Each structure stands twice: as structure tokens, then as C-alpha cells.
Amino acid sequence: DAKTTQPTSMDCAEGRAANLPCNHSTISGNEYVYWYRQIHSQGPQYIIHGLKNNETNEMASLIITEDRKSSTLILPHATLRDTAVYYCIVRVADNYGQNFVFGPGTRLSVLP
């Protein structure tokens, strides 16, 4: 699986959009970009994933650059409950028998 690079930490004001970047310059054509988050003392929570088109769901939007070498997770209106570590993971989608590999992630602090 391709390696990803994320900032160590970010702050965001409550009610504002949180934009979390991820670099994955060695991504392969069949690898998807996944985002998970982990709130303190809980298991990781799935947020969103995509291949090349931008994706949106009730939690967030995922913007993938045209060359697919980077992406941005957008939380449109961050709340205090969005404070968590956010993980960007790149992997082949149909590899069900393979674990997800977690990097250090980005620690997002939403400030009141």
C-alpha cells in the first residue's frame, strides 16, 4: 500500500470548516484514499473513501487532486466533538483479507 504524509496536528475554530490534507504521491491506479478518525479511547471510525472523484457524505467531503497525489478531508462545520486523530490511508479496495495500515495521523483540535 502507498505511504501517506499528514501534518502532525491542526487547530480549527468551532463552526468553521476543517481542512485536513494528505499527501500520497506514490498512490497506484487501483488504490483508494480512505479517511478514518479516532476519538480518544475509542476504536477508529470510518469517515469516507474515494478513488478519483470527489466524494461527500453526511460526515465530510473528500477532495482528491486530478493527479491523485494528494487529497483533503473537509469537515464543513467543525464541532468540539470532531476533536480526534484523523488517519488518511491508501489501499486497494477489494483486498478484504488485508488489514488497514495506520500512520501517525493528524491530531485535530477544535477550539471553542
Place this chain on the structure above:
Amino acid sequence: GAVVSQHPSRVICKSGTSVKIECRSLDFQATTMFWYRQFPKKSLMLMATSNEGSKATYEQGVEKDKFLINHASLTLSTLTVTSAHPEDSSFYICSANPGPTAFFGQGTRLTVV
């Protein structure tokens, strides 16, 4: 989405005793489950892959005799920490992939005193 349930959420045990952690897939069958360990302020590290009906596959450096894994049914995998020591204190998390996404248990905070 799919639900993976882990039990207990936290446990305290004495040194030398064993503790069992259960991981259940509630609304799907999982032939494979994964067990991770997480130290404070660190990321998740894969310990082992649990395979229904066969032996688990352990990552390098993980003692299979200390971390016993049993995957006796398509909805249940268990991790038993045997002869626990204080250094085994950690956050243990299981997961399964019912499709292209992984779903994780709530985690188990193990404290060995």
C-alpha cells in the same frame, strides 16, 4: 454501517493472570478479523490476523503463546493475554472488513497491576 462489538471496554487484572477480550461481528460474518495494539499517543499497530477455522497469523515480534487468538465461529474472535505483565497494559482494538471498508470495535483498555 456494519457493527463490530468488543468486550470488555476496560479491564484491570493482576500480574500473572490471564484476560480474554472478545470481538464480535454483529450483522455480518467475518472469516478474518484483525487485532491491533495501541500505546498512548501512538498509532495502531497490527498484532495478528485471526482466521476462522485456522491458526492466527502473528506479526513479527508478537508472542503467539502470550497473545492467544481463537476464531471459532464466523462472528467471534477472542484474544487472550496470558500471564499478564504491567507492560502488557495497553489499548487493544479489533476490526473486520465486511466489504471495502474496515469496521472497528470500541477497544479494550487493559491495565495490569
